[in-house]
Amino acid sequence: MTNLLEICDLVTEFETDEGLVRAVDEVSFEVKPGCTLGLVGESGCGKSVTALSIMQLLPNPAGKIVSGKIFFQGLELTQLPIQEMENLRGNEIGMVFQEPMTALNPVQTIGRQLTEVLYLHTDHNETSAIQAALAMLEKVGIPSPEIRMSEYPHQLSGGMRQRALIAIALVCNPTLLIADEPTTALDVTIQAQILDLIENLQQQLGMAVLMITHDLGVIAETCQDVVVMYAGKVVEKGSVFDVFDHPTHPYTRGLLKSIPRLDSRAKSKLDAIDGMVPGLLDLPPGCRFQNRCPHKTPECESTSPSIETVSPGHQVSCLNWKDL
Amino acid sequence: MNNPLLTVNNLKLHFPVKSGLFHRTRLYNRAVDGVNLQVQSGETLGLVGESGCGKTSLGRCIARLYNPTSGEIHFDGQEISHLTAKAMLPIRQDIQMIFQDPMESLNARHTVGDILEEPLIIHKTGNQASRRQRVRSLLDIVGLPTRSISRYPFEFSGGQRQRIGIARAIAMNPKLIICDEPVSALDVSIQSQILNLLIELQQEFGLSYLFIAHDLAVVKHVSDRIAIMYLGKIIEEGPSDLIYAQAMHPYTESLINAIPIPDPHRKPERAIISGDVPSPINPPTGCRFHPRCPKQFGPCGGTEPATRMLPGQHQVSCHLTELQDAS
Numbered sequence: 001m002t003n004l005l006e007i008c009d010l011v012t013e014f015e016t017d018e019g020l021v022r023a024v025d026e027v028s029f030e031v032k033p034g035c036t037l038g039l040v041g042e043s044g045c046g047k048s049v050t051a052l053s054i055m056q057l058l059p060n061p062a063g064k065i066v067s068g069k070i071f072f073q074g075l076e077l078t079q080l081p082i083q084e085m086e087n088l089r090g091n092e093i094g095m096v097f098q099e100p101m102t103a104l105n106p107v108q109t110i111g112r113q114l115t116e117v118l119y120l121h122t123d124h125n126e127t128s129a130i131q132a133a134l135a136m137l138e139k140v141g142i143p144s145p146e147i148r149m150s151e152y153p154h155q156l157s158g159g160m161r162q163r164a165l166i167a168i169a170l171v172c173n174p175t176l177l178i179a180d181e182p183t184t185a186l187d188v189t190i191q192a193q194i195l196d197l198i199e200n201l202q203q204q205l206g207m208a209v210l211m212i213t214h215d216l217g218v219i220a221e222t223c224q225d226v227v228v229m230y231a232g233k234v235v236e237k238g239s240v241f242d243v244f245d246h247p248t249h250p251y252t253r254g255l256l257k258s259i260p261r262l263d264s265r266a267k268s269k270l271d272a273i274d275g276m277v278p279g280l281l282d283l284p285p286g287c288r289f290q291n292r293c294p295h296k297t298p299e300c301e302s303t304s305p306s307i308e309t310v311s312p313g314h315q316v317s318c319l320n321w322k323d324l
Numbered sequence: 325m326n327n328p329l330l331t332v333n334n335l336k337l338h339f340p341v342k343s344g345l346f347h348r349t350r351l352y353n354r355a356v357d358g359v360n361l362q363v364q365s366g367e368t369l370g371l372v373g374e375s376g377c378g379k380t381s382l383g384r385c386i387a388r389l390y391n392p393t394s395g396e397i398h399f400d401g402q403e404i405s406h407l408t409a410k411a412m413l414p415i416r417q418d419i420q421m422i423f424q425d426p427m428e429s430l431n432a433r434h435t436v437g438d439i440l441e442e443p444l445i446i447h448k449t450g451n452q453a454s455r456r457q458r459v460r461s462l463l464d465i466v467g468l469p470t471r472s473i474s475r476y477p478f479e480f481s482g483g484q485r486q487r488i489g490i491a492r493a494i495a496m497n498p499k500l501i502i503c504d505e506p507v508s509a510l511d512v513s514i515q516s517q518i519l520n521l522l523i524e525l526q527q528e529f530g531l532s533y534l535f536i537a538h539d540l541a542v543v544k545h546v547s548d549r550i551a552i553m554y555l556g557k558i559i560e561e562g563p564s565d566l567i568y569a570q571a572m573h574p575y576t577e578s579l580i581n582a583i584p585i586p587d588p589h590r591k592p593e594r595a596i597i598s599g600d601v602p603s604p605i606n607p608p609t610g611c612r613f614h615p616r617c618p619k620q621f622g623p624c625g626g627t628e629p630a631t632r633m634l635p636g637q638h639q640v641s642c643h644l645t646e647l648q649d650a651s
Binding site: 042043157158159160187188189190191192193195196214215216217218219220221240241244245254255256258259260261262264266267268269270271272273274276277292 | 511523541545
């Protein structure tokens with residue numbers, strides 16, 4: 001099966017007052033058509049910057065793709081003229097952001113924001129665009145869409161806003177949906193509704209989803225494959241079964257052990273990962289996880305681990321994975 | 325059972341909603357609407373609910389950061405719900421708070437030393453030398469280096485800032501700490517460090533916690549008992565294991581079902597409840613959950629369910645349990 005999206009050795013850097021920050025460092029992964037890939041990591045690990053790099057929405061001029069390639073349906077996105085990228089964005093690739101209140105335009109009605117996408121990418125006239133927009137709002141489960149069309153974002157609840165945002169992202173039937181923490185700002189019962197909605201729409205429309213989240217539970221429930229990132233690097237990737245059943249990188253293991261579970265004994269000590277993520281400005285040479293790793297060897301301080309294959313489809317970036 | 329440290333009886337907190345030309349109060353936001361709860365000495369009561377359910381307002385009301393509209397708060401044998409600020413001052417030593425966002429709750433222009441010393445000064449404890457000594461030992465207790473004393477909050481990471489907030493809360497050796505979403509702003513790997521610290525401190529100093537959070541897995545991990553709040557009311561309360569094993573209220577059940585489980589083999593057959601939390605300004609009649617409840621029947625829309633005691637210190641307010649009792 002050919003890949004829908006292929007990212008090869010992507011490097012994205014930011015110019016800051018303190019110096020050059022390499023937010024994404026040689027990241028590679030693939031998204032298969034119709035499948036869901038999870039990108040998981042803590043804040044600052046580069047998962048959102050990866051998404052913005054794909055969409056060519058990096059803050060300009062601070063952020064820049066320095067090297068690497070992004071193939072989407074055979075097109076190399078980093079070299080694409082702006083005009084062609086604009087044709088893809090919102091059309092073939094849709095994106096849902098974390099905070100729907102800031103992603104939606106507060107002074108335009110939901111209907112106007114939804115039909116804008118249609119006018120831009122399709123040859124709908126006004127009546128048919130409104131029809132399509134209404135159908136989409138209905139599909140994402142917004143009650144009485146006719147009324148909602150003429151309302152402003154602040155009149156909607158958090159869950160409804162996120163549904164409206166999903167409707168905007170999906171109205172042109174994209175083949176890829178990038179969902180950047182789509183449920184982080186929502187309550188659990190609303191989160192369940194939204195995750196369910198994305199899954200249903202995915203089955204109806206046959207699109208692929210790149211799900212970016214920090215919540216391993218969300219990954220386990222929605223994704224087939226997962227990429228774990230730490231301080232700008234991919235540390236482990238594979239199918240969810242590979243990664244959750246046989247976590248190989250010490251960071252992945254630590255993460256899985258440190259989350260409180262419903263069946264854990266109350267007030268027992270959690271296996272926390274000591275220390276904290278190093279700043280991207282003063283990264284240690286060698287492995288980036290070394291200062292928190294319980295299995296650190298002298299070699300980790302000098303040698304950067306490369307990606308090695310654990311089993312077909314399951315890869316890890318650790319010097320000592322065989323001995324763990 | 326001996327006297328509980330904290331008893332809250334029929335506590336109400338209604339915020340006036342002003343509107344119109346003359347800014348008159350026409351409506352009330354019933355953020356907390358008749359809450360009863362108890363916290364025993366040395367235990368953790370987890371308070372769970374979705375945003376807007378009134379859990380933060382309830383916590384702040386108990387700490388008397390908000391003045392309750394009516395009801396009673398008994399703390400350590402004293403009724404404190406209507407004490408004046410002056411009479412409240414000595415009691416404030418014993419009730420402390422940890423807030424969600426340590427960046428917002430720490431004064432950005434004070435050094436960590438100043439922040440931690442301030443409660444000691446306010447409560448006129450010791451002289452300058454002994455206070456500085458106490459600050460150093462507080463930093464040590466929460467696992468921060470002594471040199472932090474002359475640094476400012478922005479120089480720390482989120483997890484470290486939360487440690488400063490915890491150090492400030494324990495500075496006066498309080499009896500009760502109200503933790504309002506203490507870990508929800510933190511990353512997963514840091515969250516577990518802070519939870520471990522809170523559990524250790526409780527065991528070491530015999531603290532009682534009112535632990536407010538929306539993440540049930542976190543609450544389950546730290547709590548002895550759990551209370552579930554919905555639209556200003558507590559709808560179910562009991563020992564944490566019992567709440568998970570035998571949730572009686574349909575809302576509790578759906579909250580538990582909605583948690584994503586980090587295990588790809590357990591694809592959930594979720595019963596997702598539809599709709600949003602209604603506004604506390606104009607809550608539904610009868611049972612407040614009935615418009616979203618998958619199991620609603622005859623009486624739910626009309627009469628408010630009474631709180632029923634079930635075996636094992638388990639309380640629930642739901643018409644379904646009454647029905648089961650009758651049959």
